[in-house]
Ligand SMILES: CSCCC(=O)/C(O)=C/O
């Protein structure tokens with residue numbers, strides 16, 4: 001179940017309804033898929049082959065197609081990050097830089113966990129969205145954010161895009177951000 005940490009206030013928000021209320025107040029979708037739908041070989045598998053990634057997408061095809069129809073996503077992929085990922089440091093270096101996307105994108109966690117750090121309005125500042133399997137959020141277009149792994153250092157996520165070219169990030173310099 002997702003949890004929020006408002007960094008400046010050091011205030012934690014938990015509980016599905018409270019988290020959803022907070023995220024939706026910032027135009028961030030929060031839904032829940034049943035991660036246990038995955039077959040045994042796909043559960044907690046952080047070294048998915050291309051065929052297994054296709055099987056993950058097939059497993060969640062109804063949920064993906066429903067979201068795509070509701071919010072206009074056109075393409076989707078599966079990303080796995082773990083110490084077994086050959087270019088992990090290079091990928092994390094990209095994801096951990098504050099950036100924006102010129103479109104709203106979906107992140108659906110199917111294994112492991114991770115944190116999206118998202119820029120809220122001035123009075124709130126940046127907040128952490130700690131995600132675990134089953135959590136589905138949107139990253140709204142043009143909202144500064146970054147992503148990092150948690151202590152377990154692994155995650156599998158389904159990503160839905162509107163842009164046919166997939167993951168495109170615009171760097172965002174924010175001198176007000178303190179990486180505590
Ligand atoms: C766990 S999804 C990989 C990170 C990503 O796609 C993104 O846009 C981070 O901000």
Ligand SMILES: [Fe+2]
Pocket residue numbers: 099100101139145146147169
């Ligand atoms: Fe991003």
Ligand code: NI
Pocket residue numbers: 001002032132133134135
């Ligand atoms: Ni959840």
